[in-house]
Structures are given as structure tokens and as C-alpha cells.
Amino acid sequence: MSNADLANLSDKLMLTTVVMYIIALVAYAADMGFGRRGAATAAEAKASEAKAAVSEKAAAKVLVGAGGAADVDDDAPAKAAAATDDDVDEERPQVDWPRLAILLNVLGVGAHLGVLVTRGLSANRWPWGNMYEFLTAISFAAVAAFIVVMFRYKARFLGAPVMFAAVIALGVANIWLYDSVGPVTPALNSYWIAIHVSAAITATGAFTVAGAATILYFLKLRVEARGPKTDDHGFLARVPSTESLDRLAMRVTMFAFPIWTAAIIMGAIWADQAWGRYWGWDPKEIWSFVTWIIYAAYLHARSTAGWKGRKAAFLSLLAFAALLFNFFGVNYMFSGLHSYA
Structure with a gap:
């Protein structure tokens, strides 16, 4: 070709x-909203009806023993349970979301x-x-990281x-x-693009997954604050507890942070070869370092000060916002040696 x-x-x-x-x-979205949970809800409703039917039959038996006239089906509980299973199977969604x-x-x-x-x-x-x-590659890294996290941590x-x-x-x-x-521009004709940029793409994709977990953390926290029964309906019912989301965000960040660190170091080496200096306070360099500092503060606060929950999640969200600004804001709001990107 x-x-x-x-x-x-x-x-x-x-x-x-x-x-x-x-x-x-x-x-x-359908899986979170009304996938198999719809079948579970139907099962609970049918089970309640079956229990009510069994209770009525038991009451009828008591009346018969007392001399009342009634026809009692001794197999009513088994039939009710069988009917419940059949109804649930009929009402189970046909699409395996x-x-x-x-x-x-x-x-x-x-x-x-x-x-x-x-x-x-x-x-x-x-x-x-x-x-x-670059944005196409970052999207790929984010989806690939999600697939790994999905199978690794369910x-x-x-x-x-x-x-x-x-x-x-x-x-x-x-x-x-x-x-x-x-x-591409001559500055990008280097083997360092395969190392430095690949590391930045991989770390950004993983940070995106951690950012998604952090955003869900705040949504779930808001629901849990209203009471234990508030999230019985809606897509957040399929989301785990805030503690689980907090741990997941930390694990993914711990994977991505060393890669982001390596990307900054390799970028400095490449800058020395291309421009004759390791660090020149270019806007991209500054905001990459700012992002690194916030993520480092997040992991440091968790490991030494024991931060977790809302405070840690706030730092994680702040770091993700800096990451997004480093990609979108810096590239379009500032001019520098990285403007070709």
C-alpha cells in the first residue's frame, strides 16, 4: 500500500x-443505569410478593386448624418461588450490556x-x-489503561x-x-520522540483514568452524604464506595507518576541536545513541573501524613486539572519552544 x-x-x-x-x-451507561440491576430489582419485588403469598397461606392454615373452612395448597411456597424465578427470567433484559x-x-x-x-x-x-x-495517542492510552484497570480491579x-x-x-x-x-519540524526528528513523548502519553492516559475515579468519588460522596438509601436508583448505585474509589485513584496514580517523572527527565535531556540547555523555563516545562509537584504532593500526603478521602481527592483533582491545562491551555495560550506541538 x-x-x-x-x-x-x-x-x-x-x-x-x-x-x-x-x-x-x-x-x-445502560449497564450502570438499568442493566442487570433491573433484573435484580424485579427479583426483589417478586420475592416480596412470594413472601406475602406464603404468609397468607400460613394464616389460612391457622384458620383451618381453628375450625375455619378454607382450601389450602401445601405446595404454595414452592410454587410461589418457581413462579418468581419464571417471572424474573421473562423480565430479564435481553441485551447483555x-x-x-x-x-x-x-x-x-x-x-x-x-x-x-x-x-x-x-x-x-x-x-x-x-x-x-498527540490527542489521538493520549485517548488511546486512556482507553487502554481503563481496560487494564477494569480487568485488574473489576x-x-x-x-x-x-x-x-x-x-x-x-x-x-x-x-x-x-x-x-x-x-514534522526538524526538532522532532529525533529518537527521543519515541521515548519522551511516549512516556508522557502513557502517563497522561493513566492519569485520566485516575481523574475519572476521583470525579466519581466526589459524585458518590455527595450522594452518600444524603443518606444510605439515596443512591438506590440511578447510575451511582453501580459505583463502589468512596473508600474503594479513593484507593483505586491512588493505585493508578502510583503507576503513572514514575512514568511522568521519567518523561520530564528525558525531556530535559532532549532539550539539552536540541536547544543547548536542560531547562529554560518554557511554559510547557513549567506546567509539566507544576503538574509533577501536585501529584508528588498528593502521593506524599497519603504516604506520610495519612491523607485520604476528601482532602486527598481534592489534591488529585487539582493535579488532573493542571495536567489538562498543561495540554490544552499551555499549547494555545502561550508561545514557547514547544509551540510546534
Whole structure:
């Protein structure tokens, strides 16, 4: 295939990826909203009805023993339970939302990988030389990190927020940031782009998953503050406790932080080779370091001061906000040596 054919294939795979992610987002949301929980609710209702029926039959037996005239079915409890099981099976949703969501998620991330591979082959370089490619790669890293976390920690509840973020990011990349395949500036023609930028992409994707867990933490905390029965209905009923979300955010952050640290160090080495200095107070360098400081403060406060819960989550959210500003705000609000990105 020619380079033009590979570039065209990359664009088509991008469309396929977005469609699969949107359907996966809907499936994850449906799973949280009324997936198998609907069957569980129906089961509880039928079980209550069965218990009421059994109680009525028991009362009838007492009356008969006292001389009352009544026909009592001794097999009523068994029949009621059987009827309950049959009714629940009939009312069980026909769509297996979790499997559909995971299947489309995995197929989508495969197509997403194809977007990056074909784009790189068509340009004969690493496929993150401009903002379109960089945001596409970060979206891939975030979805891939979510899949790992989902299977490792049974965190399917993160599917809806992570897929929503991925769909928005890819929409922004295609509508406002799209750039045709072409050469990059001379400063990017270095093997360091495969090391420094790859590390930054991987860390950003993992931080995005931790940020999604932190946002869910605050939503769940608000619901739990209203009372234990408040979240019986709605998508937050499928979200675990705030303690579990707090631990999950910390574990993912502990994975991403060393990678982000390595990205900053390797960026300094690359800067010395390209510009003759390790550090020049460029806006991108400053905000990358600010992001590192806040995440370091978050992990330090947890490990030494015993911070957890609301205070730790606030630091995590602040660090994620700095990360987003480092990507969007710095690239468009400031000019510097990283403006080509």
C-alpha cells in the first residue's frame, strides 16, 4: 500500500473507532443505569410478593386448624418461588450490556491502535508529531489503561466516564485539530520522540483514568452524604464506595507518576541536545513541573501524613486539572519552544 492509501485507511479507522466508542459509551451507561440491576430489582419485588403469598397461606392454615373452612395448597411456597424465578427470567433484559460494552471497547481500541500504526507508516515516523496525533495517542492510552484497570480491579463502572472523555477528545481532534499526514519540524526528528513523548502519553492516559475515579468519588460522596438509601436508583448505585474509589485513584496514580517523572527527565535531556540547555523555563516545562509537584504532593500526603478521602481527592483533582491545562491551555495560550506541538 502507498503512503496515501495508509493515510486514507487511518482516517477510515478513526471513524470506525469513534462509532465503536460511542456505542460502547451507551452500553456502559445502560449497564450502570438499568442493566442487570433491573433484573435484580424485579427479583426483589417478586420475592416480596412470594413472601406475602406464603404468609397468607400460613394464616389460612391457622384458620383451618381453628375450625375455619378454607382450601389450602401445601405446595404454595414452592410454587410461589418457581413462579418468581419464571417471572424474573421473562423480565430479564435481553441485551447483555456489560458484554456488549466490553466487546465494542476492545474492538474499538484495536481500531484505535490501527489509526496510530497506519498513520505512522504513512508518514514514516512516530505518529505523534502534531496536536491531532498527540490527542489521538493520549485517548488511546486512556482507553487502554481503563481496560487494564477494569480487568485488574473489576472497575467496569469507569467505562462510561472514560469512554465519554475518549469520544470528546477524538471529536476535538477530528473537528478542530486534524492535520494531513506530513513531515514534522526538524526538532522532532529525533529518537527521543519515541521515548519522551511516549512516556508522557502513557502517563497522561493513566492519569485520566485516575481523574475519572476521583470525579466519581466526589459524585458518590455527595450522594452518600444524603443518606444510605439515596443512591438506590440511578447510575451511582453501580459505583463502589468512596473508600474503594479513593484507593483505586491512588493505585493508578502510583503507576503513572514514575512514568511522568521519567518523561520530564528525558525531556530535559532532549532539550539539552536540541536547544543547548536542560531547562529554560518554557511554559510547557513549567506546567509539566507544576503538574509533577501536585501529584508528588498528593502521593506524599497519603504516604506520610495519612491523607485520604476528601482532602486527598481534592489534591488529585487539582493535579488532573493542571495536567489538562498543561495540554490544552499551555499549547494555545502561550508561545514557547514547544509551540510546534
